[in-house]
């Protein structure tokens with residue numbers, strides 16, 4: 001058989017034209033989202049003040065396995081997709097492993113991550129609905145960058161609430177968003193009731209994603225023709241990201257690749273959910289035995305140490321209640337944490353599948369993650385995002401297991417983005433000042449204490 005090429009690119013014709021909705025294949029559905037005051041399952045009308053109409057339809061859709069990607073969104077995707085599935089020949093050689101390692105590279109666009117896959121869809125739906133502006137939050141800055149690009153393309157104004165520590169760590173992310181025309185506000189800010197309250201209680205806080213979300217929602221519900229959009233966690237975001245898994249599956253079919261292990265880093269769950277989606281559907285039907293692994297930072301361990309409970313998506317406790325693995329909406333990772341993936345909760349579909357034993361999760365400390373990142377960069381030429389490097393670390397560990405056991409497994413992982421804006425994180429790794437912290441049980445208890453009593 002012909003050797004698999006270094007880079008597998010689908011042709012434009014082979015590119016999937018549908019998203020994959022994993023819920024249609026689940027044996028049991030995740031518990032429904034609840035209205036925060038009434039505690040009844042959310043109906044479309046409950047969500048309309050906050051979210052775009054089309055996103056809500058997708059959010060609540062439990063039955064259609066495939067959803068057509070609008071022609072305009074497909075057109076946008078064609079600017080930077082299909083993305084390559086790369087055979088990591090050089091990394092395999094360096095590791096001296098019998099394993100075959102592949103990575104799906106989503107960093108080949110200006111935002112530097114997979115986030116553009118959902119930004120393109122959500123900005124398009126907002127335009128179609130006649131909105132003139134959007135609000136959102138951003139942590140590390142990739143989502144804000146991606147949405148800035150999409151909003152610029154569709155001619156929509158954008159306000160981005162950026163977690164304060166991130167805006168200090170990554171000033172050029174802010175400049176990138178402003179270049180595309182977005183307004184960037186460090187959160188918590190004095191522009192919202194919620195931000196002022198958090199600042200009054202804790203003036204020196206570096207902020208959190210949960211807090212930035214509260215601010216963005218507050219502005220959206222009080223501004224005409226403005227809605228709020230989110231770049232991870234929710235089901236419709238995972239749906240948009242399923243383009244990743246659909247492309248990988250197609251490439252695997254064309255080249256006869258059968259993955260044994262699929263690995264993704266997990267913040268809110270969107271890239272992992274999107275990558276695994278069509279493969280997990282087959283696993284649920286008994287058509288494969290793929291082992292799926294979620295990887296998270298030890299400093300923000302929502303799957304490995306969190307609780308499966310109803311929780312708010314934000315610190316201000318304004319969002320609908322979501323049943324998910326969570327550290328509590330009041331949880332904030334240690335200030336020295338530089339590796340991203342800092343959200344307190346996890347997508348409800350992934351949470352349910354994890355709870356039911358369909359995949360495993362593990363966590364790593366920052367220094368070992370960056371060590372893996374540097375090893376990868378030296379072999380494969382790409383400087384990976386710190387988030388993606390969590391998946392790299394797990395892939396290296398699995399490849400090492402194959403070497404020790406003399407087993408030839410096929411490992412696929414998601415290389416979600418590039419780390420060019422993360423130089424302060426790389427700097428602290430290179431100069432030896434990077435800290436390895438995991439929350440103590442007492443610190444986790446403090447987060448769990450913020451869980452609503454339901």
Ligand SMILES: *Cc1c(COP(=O)(O)O)cnc(C)c1O
Pocket residue numbers: 112113114115142143231232233265266267268269270271272341385387388416417418
């Ligand atoms: C946002 C981000 C992640 C984590 O978010 P998920 O929703 O869990 O995918 C991972 N990698 C990169 C590069 C990101 O920008």
